[in-house]
Amino acid sequence: MGQGVAQAPDGVEQATDFAAIDCDVHPVFAQDWPDELAPYMTKEWQIRIGGAAARYGSSNAGRNLPGVRYQLPGNPFYPKGGGNLRLDLFGDDGQLPGSDPARAAKELLDAHKIDRAVLLPQTVLGVGVFPTPDVAVTITSAVNEWTADRWLSSDPRWRGTIAVAQQDPTAAVVEIEKWAENDRMAGVFISLGRTMLGDPHFYPIYEAAQHHELPIVVHPHGSEGIYASSPPTGGGLQSYHLDYRVSFQQPYQMAVANLISNGVLERFDKLMFAFTECGFGWLPDLMWRMDSFWKGSRSETPWVTQPPSEYIAQRMRFSTQPMIEPPVHSQLTAVLEMMRADKTLMFSSDFPHWDADDMDQTARLIPDSIKRQVMVENALGLFGSRIL
Amino acid sequence: MAIRAADGVNEGSEAPAFADVGDVEAFPSGTMTIVTAGEHQVGIYNLDGELIAIRNSCPHRGAPVCKGTVTGAMLPSAPGSYRWGMEGTVIRCPWHGWEFDLRSGSTLFGTDRRRLIRYEVAVHDGRVFLQLKRPRESVEA
Numbered sequence: 001m002g003q004g005v006a007q008a009p010d011g012v013e014q015a016t017d018f019a020a021i022d023c024d025v026h027p028v029f030a031q032d033w034p035d036e037l038a039p040y041m042t043k044e045w046q047i048r049i050g051g052a053a054a055r056y057g058s059s060n061a062g063r064n065l066p067g068v069r070y071q072l073p074g075n076p077f078y079p080k081g082g083g084n085l086r087l088d089l090f091g092d093d094g095q096l097p098g099s100d101p102a103r104a105a106k107e108l109l110d111a112h113k114i115d116r117a118v119l120l121p122q123t124v125l126g127v128g129v130f131p132t133p134d135v136a137v138t139i140t141s142a143v144n145e146w147t148a149d150r151w152l153s154s155d156p157r158w159r160g161t162i163a164v165a166q167q168d169p170t171a172a173v174v175e176i177e178k179w180a181e182n183d184r185m186a187g188v189f190i191s192l193g194r195t196m197l198g199d200p201h202f203y204p205i206y207e208a209a210q211h212h213e214l215p216i217v218v219h220p221h222g223s224e225g226i227y228a229s230s231p232p233t234g235g236g237l238q239s240y241h242l243d244y245r246v247s248f249q250q251p252y253q254m255a256v257a258n259l260i261s262n263g264v265l266e267r268f269d270k271l272m273f274a275f276t277e278c279g280f281g282w283l284p285d286l287m288w289r290m291d292s293f294w295k296g297s298r299s300e301t302p303w304v305t306q307p308p309s310e311y312i313a314q315r316m317r318f319s320t321q322p323m324i325e326p327p328v329h330s331q332l333t334a335v336l337e338m339m340r341a342d343k344t345l346m347f348s349s350d351f352p353h354w355d356a357d358d359m360d361q362t363a364r365l366i367p368d369s370i371k372r373q374v375m376v377e378n379a380l381g382l383f384g385s386r387i388l
Numbered sequence: 389m390a391i392r393a394a395d396g397v398n399e400g401s402e403a404p405a406f407a408d409v410g411d412v413e414a415f416p417s418g419t420m421t422i423v424t425a426g427e428h429q430v431g432i433y434n435l436d437g438e439l440i441a442i443r444n445s446c447p448h449r450g451a452p453v454c455k456g457t458v459t460g461a462m463l464p465s466a467p468g469s470y471r472w473g474m475e476g477t478v479i480r481c482p483w484h485g486w487e488f489d490l491r492s493g494s495t496l497f498g499t500d501r502r503r504l505i506r507y508e509v510a511v512h513d514g515r516v517f518l519q520l521k522r523p524r525e526s527v528e529a
Contacts, residue, residue, distance in 0.1 A: 263467025295448075296485030298497050302462035302470065307499055 018115040020359060021379035021387060024219065024276040024319050024348035025108065026122040027151055028085065028098035033072060033123045040142035040149070049135070070135060073126035073230070075222030078244035084122075086352050098122075098352035101154040108351045109157050112359040116379075116387050117351075118159045118186055118217070119151055120276065126221035128166045128191025129229045136165035141175055144185075152184045159387060161189035161217050169204040176205070180212035186386040187217040187274065192224075192231045197255040197273075198262030206268045215272040215317075215382050218255065224248040231255075252278035253286060256316060260290065263303040265311045272382050273316045276348055280318040284338035287312055313340045317382050319348035320374065321357040323365060333367055342370040346378045406510075406517045415439060415516060422454055426520045430507060433458070433490060435476060439509040440490055441518050442479075447502035451483035461487055461496055479504075 029036040038051035049070055089097030089107065098104050108114060124143045130136040140163040147160040162179045164172035179185045188209045195201050197218070209216055224247065225233030231251035238244040252275050259265060259273065290308035298304070304311075318339075326332050336345065347363075350356040366374045380387060407425035409432065415421055417434045422444055424430070429444035431454030446453035460475035478496065480487050487496040493504035508519040 267467045295495070295497050295500070296481075298487065299462040299480075299485075302465050303467040305464045307497075 018376045018380075019113045020115060020347055020363070020375045021383075022108070022114045022117040022349045022351070022359070023217075023274065023317075023346045023379050023382075024321060025104075025117040025119055025351050026098055026125075026353060027101070027104070027119050027147065028096050028352065029121075029123050030096060030099040034070070036123075037139065037142040037146060040145040041138060045138050045142075049138070070130075072123060072139075073129035073221065073223040073227060075226070075244070077226065078238055078241045080241050080354065084353050084355075086354050086356065089352050101151045101158065104352065105155045105157065108349065109155070112349075114157070114349075114359060115376075116157055116159055117349075118161060118379075118383070118387075119147060120161055120189055120217065120219050121147060121163070122353075124163055124191065125219055126191060126223045127163065128193040129221065129223050129227055130165075130167065131227075131229050133165060133167035133171070136167050137171040137175075140165045144175065144179060148179075148182065148184070152182075158184070159186040159383070160184055161187045162214070163189045163191070164205060166190050166193055166195065166202070166205070169201060172205045173208045176208040176212065176214070180208075180214065183386050185214070186383040187215045189217045189219070191221055192218055192251060192255065193229050194231055196231075196258040198258035198260075198264050202264075203267070206264065206271055210268045210271040213270070213384055214386075215274055217274045217276060218252060218278070219276045220248040220252065220278060222248060224251050249279045249282070253282055256286060256312065257290060257308070259316075260304060260308045260311050261301055263301070265315050266303050266305070271315070274319070274346070274382055275316065276319040277321060277350060278318060279322070279324075280320075280339055280341075280345060281324045281335055283312070283318065283344070284335065287339070309340075313343045316344065317346050317378055318344055319346050320362050320366075321348045321350040322355055323357050323362055329365070332365060336367065336370065341366075342373045343378065345370075345374045346382065347375045405519065405521045407520055409516050409518055412439075412511050412514050412516050420454060420458065423518075425507065425518045429454070430518060432509070432516065435490065439511070439516065441507035441509050442490070442493065443505035443507070445505070446481045446483065446486065447504060448481065448486050448500075449483055451481050453479065453481045453488070453504065456480045456482045458490070 034049045034051035038046045041049065085097045109117060121143050124139055127136050127139050143163050151158045152160050162176055162185050164175050166172065176188055188205065190205065223230050225237065233247040234250045238247045287309035294304060294308055324332065349359055363371065363375060409423040409425055415432050415434045417436055419434055421432045422429050423432055430441050431444050433440040442454065444452050444454040456479050458476060459478050459480055460472055461478045463471045463473045465471040477490050478487050479490050488494065488504050489496060493506050510517045
């Protein structure tokens, strides 16, 4: 048990000249989401979800009438002024940042010498909170087609993630099987709902992902703690963007602990997990506390045969953005050492969000002794040959 | 083990090498008795006739570990399943729940070098003796 330490895949030497792998980039829809996804849905689903062409029948085409329109779960209460996109990247014609794959390749990949970037379409980050499973299944399926059609075809450096609807594990497995042979799809994206990741509900998804050597990727969606179907945040409701910003990582901290306690990493002894944009400064405390309590409560979870921090070091990965900014640089170095960043940390930019990290600055902040691991090798170990 | 006769105990001005902790009949099978030996309290366990002596101080946080429950343990198992074993040979500390193998003194979780402090036990002429100055090879890591 517990031997599933990911190794860099065969052919890793091909990647030795990589400067960076960005594991968290957000393609943005150029239009309202039902319209953007309409080409990837049946007529029936276009009507049901409310795309413009099908909204009211041909007689109202082109008229901006109200009508049925699903809202995607997001962050309705605690927005940051100015939205979540970089204002400096808006086109003169109003084009949204990150909505044009060729332009994004220039602004992100070319400008910062990033060799591979893993895409997590921002519009569907919260689809796991959607209360209606068949809608979530349809949206994720359409988004995957959109990712392949619009982004993967535009530049060989983009890598997709297979978005699945956690509400319907059976359909999620079908979706994984549909895309698994596409080696440009580098992981399985699960949008977290109320069910914690350690729950047997997810095991069919994990089985399929492990079979195809795809890691599970999660990312906050902004609706944590907001809806009855959201993963709850600690303590209670947030008040402002300021306290909201430190609340949405909480369900993912719990997910780390929950995966370990439920023995998921023993049941699926090759499966790896990436926690993107979930922060990492909290990790040393969680590792130490879990190790400590594991010693005293081992009998209840005898399948947890290694210290929890070992499962984390071997099988879980965290992303750099948003980089913490302690007042003294040596404090960052200390945190990186404590969290075993040489194994657990991967570079990410969060492009094109306003709180994105600059790649060059991130690279400077990472000590030379672990820079290569953080910028390239840990992502290689996680995503395997699909990232090459 | 080699043990000097009881009349050698407490001989001279140096700290005694052995402590006479009582008549062997005072430690019946299936019991734990706390005695004072030298400067420490020691729990004497009789596991089916085998006498085991451990210092009443948990190597983790100093709890009176001998006040903990003697029990078995859940052995490493597949997720969602349980396997019980080591019945009567495990002590669970009353404070943080660390489980120790009474016979080896080691933790069951196995990643900590600290162990229970054990004493060699000898029975001589119906009396139970604890060796207070332990041979070097049994000194804790």
